[in-house]
Amino acid sequence: MTAAARTTSVKGQPSRIGGARPSHLVTTGGVGSVVDLPGMSVIVRGTDTWGLERAEVIDEPRLLEKVRHALGPQVKALRTAPWDPQDSDDPWTRTGVPVSPFPRWLRCPRCFRLGPLDPPGQFELIHRSGRRPDLAKWVHATCQQQTQVRDVRKRACLPARFLVACEAGHVDDFPYVDFVHHGREHPCPGPKLTMRDSASTLGPRVNVRCLECQASRNVADAAGRDGWENLPACRGRHPHLQRFETCGRRLKLMVLGASNLWFGVTASALHLPQGQTTADIVGAHWELLGQLPNATVVQTVVDGMDVLRGLRTVPGEEIWAVVEKVRAQGGPDAEEVDSDLLTAEWRLLSHPTTDREDDDFRAVPTVGPAGYEHLIEQVVLVSRLREVQALLGFTRLSAPDRRELAPGNRLSLSRGAPTWVPAFEQRGEGIFLELPEQRVRDWAESVTDHPRIAALRHAFARWSTNRARPVDHAFPVARYLLLHTLSHLLIRQVALECGYGSSSIRERLYVGTPAEPASGILLSTAASDSEGTLGGLVALGEPQHLTRLLDQAFDDARRCSSDPLCAEHVPQDPSETLHAASCHACLFASETSCEANNRWLDRAVVVDLTGDGLAFLP
Known part of the structure; x- marks a missing residue:
């Protein structure tokens, strides 16, 4: 299953420009990350721009409660990335994850011209073969080395390989114009930049030159511990939210694709079988069942939702009676959420029982390995398990500590307080050693x-x-x-x-x-x-x-x-x-x-x- 990456469509051209696995959008390429597509580099936009019509809700009460504890009670759901198998090959699909080109500076591989996408005119998006999103590319529309070549055959421009970031998590395009013209008495009337690489045993030789005033500088001057002195102050850019905020911190040179450009802040939980009594199931799904008006609606909802299949053998009137009883008590008893989501899992895995099994969890103890009694006390074969993982935010430059959900440098997934967070579920198998x-x-x-x-x-x-x-x-x-x-x-x-x-x-x-x-x-x-x-x-x-x-x-x-x-x-x-x-x-x-x-x-x-x-x- 893949979720389409889509961008604002140029008139007459498709909007679908790539695809990603739902797990990739939580673990390694989520909101705020820079993703390399076959023909360009993009940044994943905030969740407030995602369409929720095709984003399914994932039911995992333990994990949802943990997310609420970290982000606030306004979070109502865990959702998958928008995806629809019926139009997954539609080049003009509106279902998908919005992205924007980033960095917005490109380099022509033929004439080495370096320039921004804004204002338009210098570079052009070519994407006329919609069912081949890997063919979408930016080309240098005014390249003098390709004047006789049709646009579709022009070589794709490459994203400029340098970025800047600060400790607060802001990320921005490298300030090429200010960097090259730093310290000059008179401003350049019309900067026209080129970027060339050359081999050297003394370090990187990436020279940026202005064709208008002949100013030139090596990007290596911005590297190292003191490189910030040759860069302007951070202007507080969050490209995934398309906004700026006050900052002014020191900037750090980053290379496109660096592993410390994005670290996801995630929480995960294994599905644990709920109790088998009607009251247990009603309590586990109280937010849904507690809102229903009568026994007829309850029966309809139970028949239509797979997560309530444990109630299908119970008469609707009996379910409604339990709902009324729980409502009279002020709701189900609140269960304490373990601080690391692992205590309940440990208790069940270390004491597996057939009384706590369902289609998403089966665990059976087996004989331990011979000769390792001093090391392994118990081996449990988990033939069925289901894990749900949710993305709460992300950091830049420094990774969060183990299972830390509220690091001081955590960045938001949306402009306002999130009402849902991206998540994905996986089913599999495992071995548990005690x-x-x-x-x-x-x-x-x-x-x-x-x-x-x-x-x-x-x-x-x-x-x-x-x-x-x-x-x-x-x-x-x-x-x-x-x-x-x-x-x-x-x-x-x-x-x-x-x-x-x-x-x-x-x-x-x-x-x-x-x-x-x-x-x-x-x-x-x-x-x-x-x-x-x-x-x-x-x-x-x-x-x-x-x-x-x-x-x-x-x-x-x-x-x-x-x-x-x-x-x-x-x-x-x-x-x-x-x-x-x-x-x-x-x-x-x-x-x-x-x-x-x-x-x-x-x-x-x-x-x-x-x-x-x-x-x-x-």
Whole structure:
């Protein structure tokens, strides 16, 4: 399933210019992100410009309540991206996600002319083959090197490769004109810029020259720690909302496509089966059922909505009686929402039962791997699961902390207070591993003052202080290191055999709270279709397979192609690195798999690399 990316249509030309997966619009290319389409670069517009006629509501009460807690009670729904399979190939479709060209400076590959899209006339959008959105392109209408070439055959102009951003999250086009003419006594009467690249062993040689006054400057002058001195102050631009606000902060040079240009602030929750009594189901869907006027309407709604299928065997009068009783009580009892959405999941996964199953959740315990009783207390095969993930906002330059929903630099998805947020759901399968709590607790207490643990704790303090965030002294460093490192070791091994790529396998770590500690890992994979996946991951949870995978994982953990540098790495002042013995060769995973941005990893807590009793395994 894809959602069309559409822009304001030029007269006589289609509006559809590309497509994206619904999950992409939440995880890596959501509102405010710069997306590379085949022929151009665009920014995803705010949610207040999205059409909701084809945006379906996703039912997940636990996640919705968490979103409301972070964004306000005005949030009424989680919605998918607008999508309609009936007109998905229509080049003039009005269903889709609005985008705008960004950056708005382009470079001609033939004459090297550098210029903005505004005012119109210098560049022209060519998109006359609507069913091939990848052919949409901007061309240099006045290029002297292509005067005899038809527009459809002209080479596509490239988006200018530099942007500027500030710590407040504003992003803007690079100020090419001001940058090139900085310090000149007289302003240039009519700037005409070109951009040329040249190879150099001394650094980047990207020269911007004005053909009118012959002023020239290397973009490298704007790079580095002091590059802001050669740039104007931030003018507070939010291109995804098409507005400006007062700012004045220092600007930072950014390269188009940089990974720190957009970090999504997301929340996710696994579907947990609701209670099977009529009162439980009515309470779970009270916002819908509590608004209905009589038993006849209740029966019609129950018959027409799949999420209420558990009530279809109950007479309408009986359902209405329960609704009236709950209304007389002032509504259903409010359930406490766990601060990290994980406590209820941990309780069910660690104590699976057939009494709490439905079409979207099935979990069955199995025999643990032979020889690893000291490491694995329980293995649960989750043959069916459903995960819903919602986008609450985003940050630039610095990523939010683990499951942090209200970072100080979070940017809004819309101009006003949002009444809904983008979300997507996936169904799949997984393996849940529970570690012996008492042994994990004893080990964590014994290594609290170990130099490697202490070094990471100090690095965390520096990391938090440099980002103006309070230091979380209660964060269980040792416990999280153990679970996270073991998770990454298994992801790398499982990906070799289960039929899914490593980027398709996600981790979900359960560390609990001081009052209710937990030690669990859920490795899952999912697909956006209604049937989910095919059992390749669950099969590896059987004891004969899991034993082999653990053997291989720990054997690989004892060595790395980057040793001894990797094994001996420990963050030292002033480093903010939040990992020790780990690198791309041994532990790092893709950003779609890791929930902590490859932080909190150290092979030494799993296998003996130090010889001083730090390792959890004997």
